[in-house]
Amino acid sequence: MIVSPSLLSADxxxxxxxxEMLNNSKADWIHLDIMDGMFVPNITFGFPVISQIKKAAKxxxxxxxxxxxxxxxxxxxxxAGADILTVHYEAVVHLHRCVQEIKNEGMKAGVSLNxxxxxxxxxxxxxxxxxxxxxxxxxxxxxxxxxxESMNKIRILRQLANEKNPGLIIEVDGGVSPDxxxxxxxxxxxxxxxxxxxxxxxxxxxxxxxxxHVN
Ligand code: DX5
Ligand code: ZN
Numbered sequence: 001m002i003v004s005p006s007l008l009s010a011d012x013x014x015x016x017x018x019x020e021m022l023n024n025s026k027a028d029w030i031h032l033d034i035m036d037g038m039f040v041p042n043i044t045f046g047f048p049v050i051s052q053i054k055k056a057a058k059x060x061x062x063x064x065x066x067x068x069x070x071x072x073x074x075x076x077x078x079x080a081g082a083d084i085l086t087v088h089y090e091a092v093v094h095l096h097r098c099v100q101e102i103k104n105e106g107m108k109a110g111v112s113l114n115x116x117x118x119x120x121x122x123x124x125x126x127x128x129x130x131x132x133x134x135x136x137x138x139x140x141x142x143x144x145x146x147x148x149e150s151m152n153k154i155r156i157l158r159q160l161a162n163e164k165n166p167g168l169i170i171e172v173d174g175g176v177s178p179d180x181x182x183x184x185x186x187x188x189x190x191x192x193x194x195x196x197x198x199x200x201x202x203x204x205x206x207x208x209x210x211x212x213h214v215n
Contacts, residue, residue, distance in 0.1 A: 004029040006195035025205040029062035036067035040140035054081025078105040086110030126164040137174030142195040146175030158188025178210040
């Protein structure tokens with residue numbers, strides 16, 4: 001299991017110690033949620049913050065763009081330090097081109113789906129993707145409840161990936177915690193994003209280990 005804690009629920013006043021904790025934990029990636037106040041009803045942070053995080057982080061930056069027309073910023077996110085760059089299917093018209101650009105910049109390419117978007121829309125682009133990020137809450141905020149139907153989406157996507165791209169990373173984002181990680185892993189998830197479950201816990205590093213050792 002790849003574990004990608006989401007900094008959205010971290011303490012931004014003490015970001016360097018939060019990153020230090022992640023560096024010393026079993027986390028594989030660090031998940032950064034970028035929101036533009038248009039694609040989602042919230043605004044987070046941008047390039048100056050990402051560049052600073054990059055200096056401190058010893059793990060790859062898993063950047064989740066919840067912005068309209070993300071193709072405008074592929075190079076800029078690479079420059080700021082993104083290693084995995086995920087765009088929303090719903091936010092891009094020419095998704096195939098955008099995915100190629102992400103890969104040409106030397107990043108892993110991810111595409112994310114909102115809860116209402118069926119997985120079959122990715123059928124013909126699946127062989128080109130490194131990651132599919134299934135949103136299991138409506139994007140925009142941390143701390144929401146897991147939408148149960150997401151479980152079926154994971155299963156269906158895993159089946160499709162078995163045919164089209166067996167190496168695909170299926171990442172799940174929203175309401176993921178040690179309580180449901182086993183079920184999610186059984187359904188086909190192999191990368192877990194967790195924000196509040198990690199950063200609101202008394203022992204964040206312990207929660208990361210629990211997520212990591214699910215199998
Ligand atoms: C929400 C973000 C998530 C968020 C998850 O739009 O994409 O990454 O941080 O938070 P939790 O794990 O608290 O649901
Ligand atoms: Zn996210």
